[in-house]
Amino acid sequence: MEQKNHSGRFITFEGIDGAGKSTHIQFVTDLLRADNRQVVVTREPGGTVLGEKLREMLLHDKMNLETEALLMFAARREHIAEVIEPALQRGDWVISDRFTDASFAYQGGGRGLDLHKMRQLEEWVHPHLQPDLTLLFDVSPEVAQARLEAARSPDKFEREKSGFFNRVRDEYLRRAKEFPDRFRVIDSSRSIEAIRETIKGLIGELG
Ligand SMILES: Nc1ncnc2c1ncn2[C@@H]1O[C@H](COP(=O)(O)OP(=O)(O)OP(=O)(O)O)[C@@H](O)[C@H]1O
Numbered sequence: 001m002e003q004k005n006h007s008g009r010f011i012t013f014e015g016i017d018g019a020g021k022s023t024h025i026q027f028v029t030d031l032l033r034a035d036n037r038q039v040v041v042t043r044e045p046g047g048t049v050l051g052e053k054l055r056e057m058l059l060h061d062k063m064n065l066e067t068e069a070l071l072m073f074a075a076r077r078e079h080i081a082e083v084i085e086p087a088l089q090r091g092d093w094v095i096s097d098r099f100t101d102a103s104f105a106y107q108g109g110g111r112g113l114d115l116h117k118m119r120q121l122e123e124w125v126h127p128h129l130q131p132d133l134t135l136l137f138d139v140s141p142e143v144a145q146a147r148l149e150a151a152r153s154p155d156k157f158e159r160e161k162s163g164f165f166n167r168v169r170d171e172y173l174r175r176a177k178e179f180p181d182r183f184r185v186i187d188s189s190r191s192i193e194a195i196r197e198t199i200k201g202l203i204g205e206l207g
């Protein structure tokens with residue numbers, strides 16, 4: 001495990017679109033606040049004024065794949081400097097709806113960008129920062145798609161076909177195997193109640 005130079009905790013939520021991340025972020029936030037923790041809830045791309053502007057472009061405009069990856073990491077650099085690092089230094093718990101694993105899964109796995117380039121960007125943008133815990137909400141693209149269709153109109157990523165989401169899912173699962181210390185894979189095809197029980201146990205382990 002990497003050496004930490006802060007007293008806070010950094011938890012990331014990952015999974016394909018519609019896997020259920022947002023649903024459970026609220027639950028975890030309530031759980032931690034009830035335990036008197038200071039919690040900062042944020043998201044990627046986004047989380048800062050500049051990052052939210054980049055999010056609009058990233059989710060709605062057509063662009064070159066490398067431009068997409070670079071803008072994801074540009075938004076992330078701002079997010080780390082303005083939100084994540086200051087919060088961790090204060091000793092807060094940071095909950096982020098996605099982080100760098102999403103770039104590996106979507107731009108790497110989904111769209112086929114060379115993972116070596118992604119590792120170089122990661123090394124540049126946050127050489128010493130990794131989540132303490134990454135909750136990977138794992139579900140088939142078919143189930144996720146059915147949930148999303150019932151919930152809202154799709155953005156650029158959500159309009160992709162199931163082949164794309166199968167590749168995204170595979171890359172997430174590959175990373176979960178590569179980094180078993182921080183990843184916990186949650187079977188997100190279960191009921192919301194059953195998933196909450198699993199999450200409670202996992203958060204408890206962080207202390
Ligand atoms: N375990 C579950 N069982 C049934 N429905 C669920 C479950 N989890 C979430 N949902 C529903 O599925 C929809 C998508 O969930 P949610 O917005 O939490 O997904 P998400 O992973 O945050 O998606 P995105 O990454 O696209 O923002 C919502 O309508 C939510 O109520």
Ligand SMILES: Cc1cn([C@H]2C[C@H](O)[C@@H](COP(=O)(O)O)O2)c(=O)[nH]c1=O
Binds near residue numbers: 043098
């Ligand atoms: C951080 C990050 C995100 N994405 C994609 C994944 C999702 O389709 C959207 C974000 O939408 P959400 O409803 O907030 O999940 O962006 C990506 O492709 N690469 C990334 O690094």
